[in-house]
Amino acid sequence: MPFDMGKAAGWTTVGLAAGEAKFSPYDWVPHEDQAIPRKILFRSGGGPQPWLTMGIELVDGRPECTYLEFDSDKASPVRDKHLKLTQIEKMVGQIVAACAQPVERTPKGLRITYGLTTPEQMKTVERMQRRRRDPDDRELLEQVATIYREHPDAPVAAIMRAMGMSRRTASRWAARCSEVGLLPQVDTKGKKRI
Numbered sequence: 001m002p003f004d005m006g007k008a009a010g011w012t013t014v015g016l017a018a019g020e021a022k023f024s025p026y027d028w029v030p031h032e033d034q035a036i037p038r039k040i041l042f043r044s045g046g047g048p049q050p051w052l053t054m055g056i057e058l059v060d061g062r063p064e065c066t067y068l069e070f071d072s073d074k075a076s077p078v079r080d081k082h083l084k085l086t087q088i089e090k091m092v093g094q095i096v097a098a099c100a101q102p103v104e105r106t107p108k109g110l111r112i113t114y115g116l117t118t119p120e121q122m123k124t125v126e127r128m129q130r131r132r133r134d135p136d137d138r139e140l141l142e143q144v145a146t147i148y149r150e151h152p153d154a155p156v157a158a159i160m161r162a163m164g165m166s167r168r169t170a171s172r173w174a175a176r177c178s179e180v181g182l183l184p185q186v187d188t189k190g191k192k193r194i
Helices: 081-087 088-099 120-132 138-150 155-163 169-177
Strands: 014-018 017-021 028-031 034-037 039-046 049-059 062-071 101-106 111-112
Touching: 014 088, 014 169, 017 088, 028 138, 034 088, 034 169, 062 088, 138 155, 155 169
Parallel strands: none
Antiparallel strands: 014 017, 017 039, 028 034, 034 101, 039 049, 049 062, 101 111
């Protein structure tokens, strides 16, 4: 299934040493002093190298590779060496840092300032990649509990879809909701809280 970039108007393309990144300049999330695109499509390769297409999205406030495709022709088949050379997390950090833009706080709100990638941008993205959500984030816990109660047939799947979480993460947040009293406790493993 191809990477869905959404329906935002207009796209910005950034040329990188290893390829080209495309994102919507209108769909971003502020993080510290940066504007981070919500979705990025990166493509590189051609000639002797197979084509690599990578979709990057913000998942739980962290940039993650959610789509990866290698495409080749007879002249440049995909080999083990191509897979071994692909350092996904490092590439995600470099691509996101190159697409991020500095944000300036003004009395009227936030203003994006455009310029070259700085070392500070790379550090900001690295911190985002390592960041974990606060287990006492009351707003997130209440959202998870509400979604859980609204979907009694498949609550964890509903949390996964709504929050962009993996099954394991969604289950952990549902368990955390039980711990803080937002959902009932489970008596035996495998049973639902409702």
